[in-house]
Amino acid sequence: MQHVTENKFVEDINRNIGIIHKVSNVYFTDADDRKDASQEILYQLWRSYPAFKGDSKFSTWMYKVALNTAITYSKKGNREVPTDMQTGNWEQLAASNDQRADLERMGLLYAAINTLSVTDKAITLLYLEDNSYDEIAEITGITKTNVSVRLVRIKRTLKEKLKNII
Amino acid sequence: METLDDAKNLWQNTNEVNQPALNKAAVENIIRARIKKEKKSAADYFWLSFAYQILIYAFASHLIIKYWGDGRMMLLCAAGVLLYIPLTVILMRKFKAMLNPPAQRVANIQGNVKNQYTLLSQFFSFKKRFELLSLPLTSVILTGIIFMLYVPGGVEANLTGAAITCIVTLLIYSAAAWFENKKHFVHPLNRLKFILEDIAQVN
Numbered sequence: 001m002q003h004v005t006e007n008k009f010v011e012d013i014n015r016n017i018g019i020i021h022k023v024s025n026v027y028f029t030d031a032d033d034r035k036d037a038s039q040e041i042l043y044q045l046w047r048s049y050p051a052f053k054g055d056s057k058f059s060t061w062m063y064k065v066a067l068n069t070a071i072t073y074s075k076k077g078n079r080e081v082p083t084d085m086q087t088g089n090w091e092q093l094a095a096s097n098d099q100r101a102d103l104e105r106m107g108l109l110y111a112a113i114n115t116l117s118v119t120d121k122a123i124t125l126l127y128l129e130d131n132s133y134d135e136i137a138e139i140t141g142i143t144k145t146n147v148s149v150r151l152v153r154i155k156r157t158l159k160e161k162l163k164n165i166i
Numbered sequence: 167m168e169t170l171d172d173a174k175n176l177w178q179n180t181n182e183v184n185q186p187a188l189n190k191a192a193v194e195n196i197i198r199a200r201i202k203k204e205k206k207s208a209a210d211y212f213w214l215s216f217a218y219q220i221l222i223y224a225f226a227s228h229l230i231i232k233y234w235g236d237g238r239m240m241l242l243c244a245a246g247v248l249l250y251i252p253l254t255v256i257l258m259r260k261f262k263a264m265l266n267p268p269a270q271r272v273a274n275i276q277g278n279v280k281n282q283y284t285l286l287s288q289f290f291s292f293k294k295r296f297e298l299l300s301l302p303l304t305s306v307i308l309t310g311i312i313f314m315l316y317v318p319g320g321v322e323a324n325l326t327g328a329a330i331t332c333i334v335t336l337l338i339y340s341a342a343a344w345f346e347n348k349k350h351f352v353h354p355l356n357r358l359k360f361i362l363e364d365i366a367q368v369n
Contacts, residue, residue, distance in 0.1 A: 141276025
């Protein structure tokens with residue numbers, strides 16, 4: 001537990017604590033799974049922390065660890081989509097309440113992201129978090145051009161799913 | 167929503183995660199729990215394998231002592247023990263290495279999935295080779311011992327029966343190994359392969 005007792009680790013994590021929760025929220029729909037995944041991410045961050053030499057932004061490193069953990073930790077196949085998030089329900093959800101609260105709309109956004117493949121989920125999350133294409137490429141290992149191409153496709157998919165909702 | 171930028175605005179305006187900051191004690195508790203969980207997972211595998219080994223060694227030792235002087239029986243039992251000692255040691259070492267890889271620089275997602283795939287497939291290849299050798303040998307040894315102990319005339323007088331027993335034993339062992347491999351290796355490897363294909367996909 002030597003590294004954990006270092007205040008620096010806790011401080012660094014706390015400054016970026018949102019990353020852990022956002023990654024868990026994007027990859028896991030069940031509350032227990034999310035909690036478990038968040039703890040696993042924290043554990044993997046702790047394990048990898050001594051190897052972090054500061055050659056990239058701390059948040060970039062944290063995204064790498066968190067996304068790597070979420071992607072390989074999930075036991076489910078990434079083609080698996082919960083039935084209540086299938087495309088068929090979107091229009092009904094959109095029409096149900098025009099005054100939808102932002103939180104509700106966020107829930108729908110998460111649900112729409114959940115229908116994407118594991119890689120597209122990562123790219124979408126990183127894009128929404130305002131990472132540059134270079135940073136997305138660095139974190140995912142995909143070329144910048146490919147990131148750009150995939151974002152176009154993701155935008156088209158999400159636009160279709162979220163039209164008239166947000 | 168017209169564009170993903172609208173979603174981005176919504177995301178950044180409303181997705182401020184107000185999670186309470188973690189204190190040192192909370193972090194330590196979580197990490198202790200994860201270490202314990204990881205160790206338990208390794209220990210479960212170890213003790214399960216160890217209990218199986220103990221059964222084999224106890225059974226073989228018992229027979230060696232009981233039939234001391236009977237060369238064939240002693241040879242069969244010794245072969246059983248000798249077969250399992252080195253293979254078990256290698257298996258456990260490889261399992262430990264897979265479970266606790268040395269700390270290294272964090273790879274990007276593609277690199278990490280590739281590493282995981284390579285590590286798991288290497289272990290699986292070794293396990294398959296291990297099984298290719300150990301399952302037939304175990305079946306032969308077990309059949310030999312059973313026929314020497316319980317069937318008058320032994321294997322020589324009952325070649326067909328011994329062959330059938332050996333094949334049935336081998337089928338049971340193979341089925342068990344197949345189900346185990348499917349759950350712990352084939353499915354995870356397929357999943358990792360799918361992720362790799364998904365990452366490599368351009369359009």
